[in-house]
Amino acid sequence: MEEWSSPDDKIFKKILTNGHGHLKPHDESVVRLRVQDCPESLSSFNNKDLVVGDSEGELGRAVDVCVSTMLLNEIAQFTITIGLEDITAVIELVEFSFSGFIYQWSARKKMDLAIRHKEKGARHFNDRNHAEAAYRFTKAIKILCSIPIAVESKAELVDDVPRTDLRALTSKLYNNLSSCYFRENVYDLVSPLCQKVLEFEPNNVKALYKLGVAYKMDRDFDRALDALSKVIKIEPQNKACEHHLAEVRDELKKANAKMDDIMRKMFVGSINK
Template identity: 30%
Template sequence: METPPVSPMGEKDTSQPQQWEKKPWENLDSTTQIRQQLQDPPSETLHLGVSPDPVTQILENTQGTEKLVSELEGDSDKSHGSTSKVTEGLQASDLWYCPDGSFVKKIIIRGHGLDKPKLGSRCRVLAFGFPFGSGPPEGWTELTVGQGAWREETWGEIVEKCLESMCQGEEAELQLPGHSGPPVRLTLASFTQGRDSWELETSEKEALAREERARGTELFRAGNPEGAARCYGRALRLLLTLPPPGPPERTVLHANLAACQLLLGQPQLAAQSCDRVLEREPDHLKALYRRGVAQAALGNLEKAAADLKKVLAIDPQNRAAQEELRKVVIQGKKQDAGLAQGLRKMFG
């Protein structure tokens, strides 16, 4: 009788392996190939990027984890197709929820040891199943946590967060938002020692934050607010670990992040970023203007008008504020007219 596979920690893996689509010329399924390659990885690796970046970002993901968990546990009514049989009856310890809700990780093979990749760790990674064109190259590659242009890709943020939660030798499935195909597979074969952010000197943190800010501005000007927001967010995470009041760059980063969030359709987050700026600089024109725009998008017309009027009190010739205030006034009149019409119908 065939016995279940045994993990590196000596624990039996009771989960059923993911079934992957076979190609006519292949004699082994993808899961078998993954584990064989893990035992004997090729010597060639892909080195991506060299510019140092901080570890994390703070953009909020609107996708919750409940749907992702239900899909992993097989509770979703939507089928993933004949090649995706999801294991039922998962143990709580087999699942890891990304704090921002961007994905759920299911551990297939447990790693060993307690150490996990940190800033500067070079990770030997095996990836399979990412949607075409949206993930790392399939097969073995080498990624450095906190460094490299790969982190600016859409998949880079998720992969980096996952790697920081893995132990050496761990193999996991990731359920990604909006991905209806088979779960993504990620294996961490090995990694070098890195450093936590608290281990960095103040000068190192500030230098990394400046590089992130410069890269974020470059991406913003190139029409990539999403990538810019990730850079600004990572810079802020580093500077927030410094003793208060912190460097003045934090104000600029929050203001820049607000601009990105407005373009990304996140007015609530943009207003919060502006609040951080105005706590330190109450007359910061860009923060006042951007918060006014955000409040208008949220339907808080009185708050929007107050911010925009304050901008014009400081800079009467500010055309952007003049135009935005005009829109807010028109929107307010329409709102009042609609309310009056509703009252007439109610009491007329």
């Protein structure tokens, strides 16, 4: 009886009946499952058409992982660990449509899929479900990053997609992802994501503001001053930025006064010798 477990050991699989063929479902594959011997939380996946990659929540994503390991007509028992709970189910892959490998997809298909995930992420963000929103934005970024663009290429189109559109969408996704961590006060992740945005749009006010606040919270006041000053230059009436900028200037003033005091004492000490 063949067994398998995920790299994080949160999913354990025991094959009960071998499937056939060599293709397995992956993102965008439409599958139909028979789910048995399971708790109520998994019954919603039984005998319905599901699109791999569209399932919501930690349990839904776990089911996607389970399905992506299966061959057609395979029956397997899965144990899924969610938090401190172990959820067990017997799943049969009844049918699925193969949508091609991701490297075969056109830039247009990848971009459309990334937009779908972005829209899902935006809905979760508005509901303050930041973990789910971050997952969707990250997934969309990974899809866009899989579009091959030759470094030396000067072409304005990738397949039929303008490169400017790809850059704009990628920038927006990094910005959205940084907002998820900004709301959760995870400033060590906010900074690198905002810097990614600024590589695409050097004067992006939202990214500059979040970056400035992140630097301030990390007590890197010189960099905070630089970022927040740029925001005020672009948006002179930005009250939130004015507040943070005043605090940064106050902290720098204190630091400079402290340094002046240290230097004065060092100088006096050297004279006394």
